[in-house]
Amino acid sequence: MPPxxxxxxxxxHFGSIRAVDDVTLDIAxxxxxAMLGPSGSGKTTCLRLIAGFEQPDEGHIEIFGDTxxxxxxxxxxxxxxxxxxxxxxxxxxxxxxxxxLMIKGVGRAEREAKARDALAMVKLDGxxxxxxxxxSGGQRQRVALSRALVNGPKALLLDEPLGALDLxxxxxxxxxxxTLQRELGITFVFVxxxxxxxxxxxxxxxxxxxxRIVQVGSPSDxxxxxxSRFVADFVGSSNVLTPAFAACHGGTDRWTSLxxxxxxxxxxxxxxxxxxxxxxxxxxxINYQGAVTRFSVDGGDIRITAEMxxxxxxxxEGDRVRLIWPKSAMVTMENDA
Amino acid sequence: MSHAVTVDRNGGIVGKISDVLIARPKLLTLxxxxxxxxxxxIVYIGSLFALLLQSFYSLDYFSGLVVHEFTLxxxxxxxxxxxxxxxxxxxxxxxxxxxxxAIIAFPIAYYAARYARGWTKALFYLAVMMPLWSSYxxxxxxxKLILAKEGILTWLAExxxxxxxxxxxxAVPIIGGPSLSFSYVGTFLVFVYVWIPYMILPIQAAxxxxxxxxxxxxxDLGANPRQTFRTVIFPLALPGIIAGSIFTFSLTLGDYxxxxxxxxxxxxxxxxxxxxxxxxxxxxxxxxxTVVPMLIMAFYLWMAKRMGAFDVL
Numbered sequence: 001m002p003p004x005x006x007x008x009x010x011x012x013h014f015g016s017i018r019a020v021d022d023v024t025l026d027i028a029x030x031x032x033x034a035m036l037g038p039s040g041s042g043k044t045t046c047l048r049l050i051a052g053f054e055q056p057d058e059g060h061i062e063i064f065g066d067t068x069x070x071x072x073x074x075x076x077x078x079x080x081x082x083x084x085x086x087x088x089x090x091x092x093x094x095x096x097x098x099x100x101l102m103i104k105g106v107g108r109a110e111r112e113a114k115a116r117d118a119l120a121m122v123k124l125d126g127x128x129x130x131x132x133x134x135x136s137g138g139q140r141q142r143v144a145l146s147r148a149l150v151n152g153p154k155a156l157l158l159d160e161p162l163g164a165l166d167l168x169x170x171x172x173x174x175x176x177x178x179t180l181q182r183e184l185g186i187t188f189v190f191v192x193x194x195x196x197x198x199x200x201x202x203x204x205x206x207x208x209x210x211x212r213i214v215q216v217g218s219p220s221d222x223x224x225x226x227x228s229r230f231v232a233d234f235v236g237s238s239n240v241l242t243p244a245f246a247a248c249h250g251g252t253d254r255w256t257s258l259x260x261x262x263x264x265x266x267x268x269x270x271x272x273x274x275x276x277x278x279x280x281x282x283x284x285x286i287n288y289q290g291a292v293t294r295f296s297v298d299g300g301d302i303r304i305t306a307e308m309x310x311x312x313x314x315x316x317e318g319d320r321v322r323l324i325w326p327k328s329a330m331v332t333m334e335n336d337a
Numbered sequence: 338m339s340h341a342v343t344v345d346r347n348g349g350i351v352g353k354i355s356d357v358l359i360a361r362p363k364l365l366t367l368x369x370x371x372x373x374x375x376x377x378x379i380v381y382i383g384s385l386f387a388l389l390l391q392s393f394y395s396l397d398y399f400s401g402l403v404v405h406e407f408t409l410x411x412x413x414x415x416x417x418x419x420x421x422x423x424x425x426x427x428x429x430x431x432x433x434x435x436x437x438x439a440i441i442a443f444p445i446a447y448y449a450a451r452y453a454r455g456w457t458k459a460l461f462y463l464a465v466m467m468p469l470w471s472s473y474x475x476x477x478x479x480x481k482l483i484l485a486k487e488g489i490l491t492w493l494a495e496x497x498x499x500x501x502x503x504x505x506x507x508a509v510p511i512i513g514g515p516s517l518s519f520s521y522v523g524t525f526l527v528f529v530y531v532w533i534p535y536m537i538l539p540i541q542a543a544x545x546x547x548x549x550x551x552x553x554x555x556x557d558l559g560a561n562p563r564q565t566f567r568t569v570i571f572p573l574a575l576p577g578i579i580a581g582s583i584f585t586f587s588l589t590l591g592d593y594x595x596x597x598x599x600x601x602x603x604x605x606x607x608x609x610x611x612x613x614x615x616x617x618x619x620x621x622x623x624x625x626x627t628v629v630p631m632l633i634m635a636f637y638l639w640m641a642k643r644m645g646a647f648d649v650l
Contacts, residue, residue, distance in 0.1 A: 053553050073556040086554035092570045100558035103568075151558065 002065030004029045004155050004187040005050055010059035011211075012045055019045040021211035022059070027204075029064070029154075032181050032188045033197035037208030038234065043191045046208070047157050050189060052126075064154055079148035080157040084164065085140045087132035093119070093143050094128035100151040118146035138169045141249045145180075155187040162197065174201055195235050199223060207231050227334045232257035239263075239304050241330070250277025251330040262329035263306035265295050268320040278324045279304065283317050297323060338642035392624035401618055411621040415629070420609070424629055427606040430521070431589035434528040435536075438585045439578055441529070442536040446577075449537075450544035465534045473531065477598050480527045484517035484599060491516075514601050524600035531595065532588050536581035543577025544570070579641045586637065606630060 004022045007025040011018065013178070020042045027033045035043035048054040049061060052073035061068040063076060063203070079100070087096050093113050095102075101111035112128075119125060120143035132140055141161060148156055158177075162170045177202050183187045192198050198205050199219040207230075215222055215231045226232035229240045239258040246256035265283075272278045281299035288310065295306045306323055315321060358365040395408045414420065449461040468476065484487045494500045506522055507513040520598030547570060555565040593607030604612070606626055613623035 051553075051557055053556075072561075074559050074561050078557075080554070080557045082550050082554060084550065086548070086550040088551060088554070088569060099555070099560075099568075103555075103558060103564055147558070232588070235522045 001029060002062065003027055004031065004064060005189065006062040007046070007049075008060040008062075010049065010056045010061060011044075012042075012049060012054055013057050018211045020049065020056075023211075023213055024059075025154075025206065025213060025216070026188060027187060029187055030185050032190065032201060032203045034190045034192060034202035034205045035208060036192055036195060036198040036205050036235070038193055041208035042211040043193075043208045044159055045193045045204075047080075047159055047189060050155075051078060051157055052076050070289075075114075077153055078155045078157055079151050079153040080159065081144045081148050081161045083159045083161070084106050085132075085144040087140055087143055087147070088195070089132055091132075092128065093124070093130050093132065093135070095254070096132065096143060097147045097150055099147065104151075114150055115146075118150035119143070121149070122146045122176075126329075137164050138173070140225075141165065141173065145177075149184070153186065155189060156181075158188060158190045158192055160193070162192075170197075175327055177201065205235075209234075209236065225331055226257050229255055229257075229333060232331075232333065237305065241302070246330060246332075249279055250325075250327045252332050254332045256314055257331040257333055258304075258305040258325060258329055260294065260305045261292070261325050263304065263325045265297070265306050265315060266322050266324055267306055270322050272322075272324055272325075275327050276324050277327050277330065280320070280322050283315060283319050283321055286315070286317055295321075297321060299323070354527065388624050388627060391620050392628055394621045396621055403620060404588065411625045414622055415625055420626075423604050423606060423609050423626075427590055427630075428633065430528065430605065431526065431586045433525060434532065434589045435582045436586045437525070437529050438533050438536040439540075439582060442533055442540055442581065443578070444573075444575075446537050446540035446544055449541050450547075465537050468531075469534055474594065476531060477527060477595055480523075481599050483516050484523045484526070485519070486516035488518070518599050519601050521600065524596050527595050527599045528589050528592070532585040535584035535588065536578075539580035539584070540574055540577040543580075544576045547573045577641045583634070583638070587634050590633065608622065 003026040005025070005027040007023050010020060010025075012020040023042070023046065025046075033045060037043045045054060048113045049056055050063065050068075052068065052071060052075075055070070063078065068076065069123060087093075087222040088099065091099065094112065097115040097118050098111040101114060106114070116125070117129060119127060119142075122145055124139060124142050126144075127135070127139065132143065135143065141164075143335060144161070162173050163179075165173060169178045174197060176308075177188070177190075178198070190198070190202065199222075202219060204216060205219055205222050206213045207222060208214070209230050215227050217225075222235050226235060226238065232238040232240055239259065239260065241251065241256040241258055243255055247253040277300075279297075279299045281304065283295055284298045284303070285294075286294040286295040287296070291310060292307045293310045295308070297304045297306060304323055358368070359471075392411055393409070395404050395406070395409050396402070397404050403407065415424070434442050445461075445465075449458065449465075453461050481488075485491075491500070491503060494503050495622060504603055507516065507520060512521045512525075514522075517526070551569055551573070552565055552625040555569045556562075560568060591607050592612045593605065596605045610623045610626045613619045613626065
């Protein structure tokens with residue numbers, strides 16, 4: 001079975017800017033694939049290359065085994081949910097959803113029935129005759145989703161679809177999207193700059209930086225074993241330890257990632273268990289975040305962030321403390337970048 | 338002398354007025370709106386009303402005086418063969434000018450809205466607006482020279498051996514004539530020239546408001562460029578076309594200078610009004626003639642609204 005999407009050494013330049021720079025990538029059929037990266041990292045351009053809104057300057061793209069070179073968007077069996085939804089303002093919700101079917105020449109009765117079903121799937125029954133302008137952001141998002149899905153695409157492309165929604169709605173939609181993807185079994189390619197969104201939804205995550213993919217793997221893979229300082233820092237937040245510091249504190253002579261939640265903050269002088277690394281320092285800042293409390297500790301030549309369950313401590317700023325972590329939590333990174 | 342004057346913290350009479358107005362926002366709104374309302378009410382609507390009133394009077398042809406008695410006989414006069422001809426001629430010209438303007442303006446506006454950037458956009462605005470900066474009369478006289486029998490166009494046609502084309506057009510009955518500057522073709526060309534900026538700008542504005550991702554969305558949903566144009570771009574540009582056509586249509590309906598300078602001597606509504614209220618002194622019939630374009634425009638707008646042209650606004 002060919003991959004849903006295959007990129008072979010794909011580059012896309014805008015003037016002197018290499019928006020996508022030599023990307024090679026396979027997305028398997030039926031996979032929920034997230035493209036994660038800061039803005040300007042090339043993830044959206046990659047999505048647009050799949051949709052056909054951009055053509056690669058170099059390299060080659062295949063969609064379900066067929067070459068996509070020179071194939072315009074309207075001849076590709078993929079559909080897109082746009083960041084700002086791009087619903088047509090002159091058409092009703094029902095007409096928006098039925099648009100793709102109308103273009104294909106499906107008869108009025110059949111396409112209206114299908115549009116109603118598609119709207120029911122996203123729990124918008126009875127909204128057929130409204131205009132997009134009369135809907136809330138969350139409702140528009142659902143219309144955009146059903147407008148894409150009603151065409152029965154083999155892959156659905158989502159460009160930061162939840163970016164404009166408030167937190168509560170976003171969490172709800174994350175769950176619904178995940179369920180929808182499992183039910184339909186089609187490939188979802190999801191672009192986001194929100195690392196928690198990517199980690200919670202995707203089967204696999206590709207992390208983009210400056211037009212390149214710096215790491216691909218399962219969410220736990222990229223979180224637990226970041227291969228570069230960029231990934232360690234961008235996915236979650238991490239303490240990136242210099243080779244010198246790591247070597248003196250229970251690790252190897254390499255750049256090392258240490259997650260804040262793996263570190264315990266204990267009073268100064270407390271004994272260190274076996275197989276644990278430690279460092280001493282002074283608390284510079286305490287940041288209460290509800291479920292957890294973050295400590296920023298000045299360890300002399302390095303500042304380390306530690307995260308502990310909120311109720312656990314009576315520590316205050318200025319206290320001398322000892323930081324303790326299991327040596328297994330120190331992840332050596334292959335890449336110095 | 339006592340100096341126990343209480344200081345008015347509101348600063349005297351102005352302060353008191355301001356207090357009153359703050360407490361009564363509706364009064365403030367009324368005061369602010371009064372001058373423009375008076376302007377529109379008296380100067381604008383009032384004069385229109387006076388005009389309407391005139392059209393219900395009639396002219397005593399024997400004495401040449403206006404009879405100030407209510408009558409519909411002036412409107413009945415509009416139905417005379419010659420007057421109906423004038424109205425139909427004007428409406429036909431206005432319609433053709435509007436259609437031609439829309440057809441020519443759309444690609445220009447489309448290019449300006451979707452492709453022109455930076456200096457090409459500046460050039461576009463300059464090219465569209467510059468003709469509006471010079472006098473309308475100068476432009477029309479310039480066109481008379483261009484279209485005249487010994488004019489630039491004839492000379493140009495001769496030098497590229499296309500004289501037969503101009504002769505052919507002039508030989509066509511009704512629209513033809515002795516020369517382009519004495520024919521309906523000439524009048525039509527000049528009308529299209531003088532009003533086209535009023536068509537280009539609203540269409541351009543409408544197209545400018547169509548985001549690129551609507552076009553991408555439509556392509557994404559399987560529409561080829563032609564289908565995208567028909568189902569997305571054109572419907573969204575329609576309010577602009579309607580707005581532009583209101584300008585070109587009503588401006589042509591009312592104009593009397595263009596057909597007077599370039600054209601055969603057959604009258605348009607504007608010319609009829611001009612002669613009737615001037616030399617003929619038949620103000621009631623002139624007023625009745627003026628009501629015709631107003632009714633036509635009202636009907637036109639009502640139709641446009643019914644067709645949903647303003648739904649996206």
